[in-house]
Amino acid sequence: MWLKDSSIGRKLLMSISGLFLVLFLTFHLSMNVVAIFSEEGYNMICEFLGANWYAVVGTLVLVAGFLLHIAYAFYLTFQNRKARGNDRYAVTARPKGVAWASQNMLVLGIIVVLGLALHAYQFWAKMQLVELQHMAGAEVCTKYAADGVYYMKEYFTNPIFLVLYLVWFGALWFHLTHGFWSAIQTIGWNNLVWLKRWKAISNVYATIICAGFAVVALWFAFVA
Amino acid sequence: MDKTINITLKVWRQRGPKEAGKFETYKLNNVSTDSSFLEMLDILNEQLVNEDKEPVVFDNDCREGICGMCSLYINGHPHGPDSEITTCQLHMRRFKDGDTITIEPWRSAGFPVIRDLMVDRTAYDKIIQAGGYISVNAGGAQDANAIPIPKRDADLAMDAASCIGCGACVAACKNGSAMLFVSAKVSQLALLPQGKVEAARRAKAMLAKMDELGFGNCTNTGACEAECPKGVSITNIARLNREFISAKLKD
Ligand code: HEM
Numbered sequence A: 001m002w003l004k005d006s007s008i009g010r011k012l013l014m015s016i017s018g019l020f021l022v023l024f025l026t027f028h029l030s031m032n033v034v035a036i037f038s039e040e041g042y043n044m045i046c047e048f049l050g051a052n053w054y055a056v057v058g059t060l061v062l063v064a065g066f067l068l069h070i071a072y073a074f075y076l077t078f079q080n081r082k083a084r085g086n087d088r089y090a091v092t093a094r095p096k097g098v099a100w101a102s103q104n105m106l107v108l109g110i111i112v113v114l115g116l117a118l119h120a121y122q123f124w125a126k127m128q129l130v131e132l133q134h135m136a137g138a139e140v141c142t143k144y145a146a147d148g149v150y151y152m153k154e155y156f157t158n159p160i161f162l163v164l165y166l167v168w169f170g171a172l173w174f175h176l177t178h179g180f181w182s183a184i185q186t187i188g189w190n191n192l193v194w195l196k197r198w199k200a201i202s203n204v205y206a207t208i209i210c211a212g213f214a215v216v217a218l219w220f221a222f223v224a
Numbered sequence B: 001m002d003k004t005i006n007i008t009l010k011v012w013r014q015r016g017p018k019e020a021g022k023f024e025t026y027k028l029n030n031v032s033t034d035s036s037f038l039e040m041l042d043i044l045n046e047q048l049v050n051e052d053k054e055p056v057v058f059d060n061d062c063r064e065g066i067c068g069m070c071s072l073y074i075n076g077h078p079h080g081p082d083s084e085i086t087t088c089q090l091h092m093r094r095f096k097d098g099d100t101i102t103i104e105p106w107r108s109a110g111f112p113v114i115r116d117l118m119v120d121r122t123a124y125d126k127i128i129q130a131g132g133y134i135s136v137n138a139g140g141a142q143d144a145n146a147i148p149i150p151k152r153d154a155d156l157a158m159d160a161a162s163c164i165g166c167g168a169c170v171a172a173c174k175n176g177s178a179m180l181f182v183s184a185k186v187s188q189l190a191l192l193p194q195g196k197v198e199a200a201r202r203a204k205a206m207l208a209k210m211d212e213l214g215f216g217n218c219t220n221t222g223a224c225e226a227e228c229p230k231g232v233s234i235t236n237i238a239r240l241n242r243e244f245i246s247a248k249l250k251d
């Protein structure tokens, strides 16, 4: 199968899974922003998603997307290190025009995974998981299972967690500034005019996404 | 007026493909700033031969930026610190008195070291042989104006065709990927009507050969474009991706 047996095919899997994750982030952010304007509205969304079949299916598809993206990230990086060979240069210099993020995508991705683990533990495991356990008949307290605002206030007023989340958004910003246009380039939708445009769009989009998440966290830390 | 400088060279010495290499340090005095980088190495070799030492082996041929042989990695850059020139077009006026210059071979699994600074770049020839050609009818050449070509396509094809196959793109790439070279060779033909007939076959065959030879997966860092002596654009890589993906989808 050319998708996994050719270098462009493997890159296409990275690209499509990455764009899917970008789409998910957009959806997630638009949900979070609601919390600034209406805490009840936000909790209504939590309730609406909860452990309904479509939310569970959505979560499973999302996990699959992440797993594909992460598995190929490690696989490609391993192959690329092998292609580079064992002898390293004694002197290296980053040429002009090469973004730092582009050369550190795996490291940035690993930071994103760590943040994701914390986030899943703090929110998913206390909300959707609790509801699933409840439906399965386990004895769990469901008082806050659909109360996302409660958890946001709880975690973001803790300075350590707040800083961890901000670092997480920072890493994501770097990952997206390169990732977004790189994914477009991998699909082949690029030319001399659009190369610059896609790079600009990546920067703007990454900034909207990451600043958006950060503003919501800061709002619950200092304002709400 | 002839200005001269004294420099220190750290040069990679390796006796053969299987042997471990190491850096040797040489001092070179009174190098004219008008001399080219390769002339400076000629002077070094003359000095080494006079001292009964083995001269440094390095590839070169045309010394005017068209053959792509002079594969030297100088102070962290393929073809040295200047942009859009080959090593043979680099001049000593680019360096200062007292500078230490580190010279390494291309380092990539696809380009194994033969000796010292000379690497084996036959992998590129194999990629070309896999599909970098067009078929034409034998017989009298047809009129050049019989096939109209838009100016834009002709220009893009010529820009892609300026690739001299030097390998700096692979040398610069943290992924050891040959995509800039392959994309230039695919693009220069895919853009022209004469190359369209075999376009799908070519993209698949050349990419398969590139993968088979162990070059890496492109992650669009753009180091290749920044270091390419001919300024070949990474938009050619987007074109290769397009050609390849649509060829596979049609299968
Ligand atoms: C919300 C999470 C994430 C999003 C939105 C995202 C997005 C993207 C996108 C759009 C690309 C470009 C694909 C391409 O060039 O074809 C990419 C590449 C990459 N990602 Fe992610 N990613 C995420 C998480 C991760 C994680 C968790 C890892 C690793 C542990 C990771 C590692 C990589 C690597 C190594 C690349 C390859 C660099 C490249 O091709 O440009 N990513 N990512």
Ligand code: SF4
Residues within 6 Å of the ligand: B162, B163, B164, B165, B166, B167, B168, B169, B170, B180, B181, B184, B224, B227, B228, B229, B230, B231, B232
């Ligand atoms: S694309 Fe540029 S760097 Fe790569 S082989 Fe051709 S001329 Fe050399």
Ligand code: FES
Residues within 6 Å of the ligand: B059, B060, B061, B062, B063, B064, B065, B066, B067, B068, B069, B070, B086, B087, B088, B089
């Ligand atoms: S020796 Fe021919 S390009 Fe440098």
